[in-house]
Amino acid sequence: MTTFTAAELPVMTGRTVVITGANSGIGRAAAHALAAKGARVVLAVRDLAKGRVAAATMTGDLDVRRLDLADLASVRAFAQEFTDPVDILINNAGLMIPPLGRTADGFELQFGTNHLGHFALTNLLLPQIRGRVVTVSSNAHRTGRIGFDDLNWERRPYRAMSAYAQSKLANLLFTAELQRRLTEAGSTVLSTAAHPGLAATHLVDHLSAEGSLRRRLQTLLLTPLAQSEQDGALPTLFAAVADVPAGGYAGPSGLLQGRGAPKLVGRSKTARDAALARRLWTVSEELTGVAFPLGQPTTLTS
Structure with a gap:
């Protein structure tokens, strides 16, 4: 079986990579690997101090910039201030099953951060992107559904895992519809996606501190099975x-896509629903006030 390791990355000199949430976890590991190959890596992070600490552990051309995906004003400010060409945008930052929270714009925290923040960022940067957009999803997308009647969990009891699965399904629907629009616009930019499997990162640290006994036990049991953040990246x-x-x-x-060398993998039937992807895109434009900047593609019949 063909394997892929960080050592096999091509020389990236002269290329600019923007990575959201690059101060920890798989985002930090990806930034480290790409910078080591000569890329200029922009760590787009909510906490500048943590971003600078992470950058100090890396060798290469690092640029730390503030980006809070839970605040559309911050997303717009980042896009307005960063005007350089972008070879690769990696939509990596995310939250996983926190207590119910709201973004600065009033969206449910996971949907607003994991999907809407990246949706806005990608479309705002798209005119200067010349390579790829990579969006990080999760195997949890398989249990997800898009609750258009209550996207922000305002009328039903909050279920953090269901909200997370919704946001990760949204990531894959976004990836597919973005590619459709890019193709129809005649763009050479590629939209791709990835998931890390079961990686030992800080994404669920809050479970041990705030979660129930069941969640703490799940964390303790899963940790030995998880691969490193380097492998997760x-x-x-x-x-x-x-x-x-x-x-x-x-x-x-590997087994259940939990660990092992990367390869192309499948996605759920729901994640392949083109009509659902178009509907989500329209709603996302309405919620963020950000539209696809390369022209409006035609609507396909189902």
Whole structure:
């Protein structure tokens, strides 16, 4: 079986990569690997101090910039201030099953951060992107549904895992519809996606501190099975630089896609629903006030 490691990354000198949430976890690991290959890596992070600490552990051309995906004003400010060409945008930052919270704009925290923030960022930067957009999803997308009647969990009891799955399904629907629009606009930019499998990152640290006994036990049991953040970043790197098809989705090749070398993987039937992807895109434009900047594609019949 063909394997892919960080050592196989091509020389990236002269290329600019923007990575959201690059101060920890798989985002930090991806930034480290790409910077080591000569890329200029922009760490787009909510906490500048943490971003600078992370950058100090890396070698290469690092640029730390503030970006709070839970605040559309911050997303717009980042896009307005960063005007350089972008070879690869990696939509990596995310939240996983926190207590119910709201973004600065009033959206449910996971949907607003994981999907809407990246939706706005990508479209605002798209005129200067010349390579790929990689969006990090999760195997949890398989249990997700898009609750258009209550996207922000205002009328039903909040279920953090269901909200997370919704946001990760949204990531894949966004990836697919973005690629459709890019193709119809005649753009050579590719939209791809990846998921890290079960990676030992800080994404669920709050479970041990705030969660129930069941959640703490789940964390303790899963940790020994998880792969490192460096290995967890490999599907993202694979989707960013390997010869993958438009709209391709990468994940670990091992049992249940939990760990192992990256490869192209499948996605749920719901994540392949083109009509659902178009509907979500329209709603996302309405919620964020940000539209696809390369012209409006025609509407396909189902």
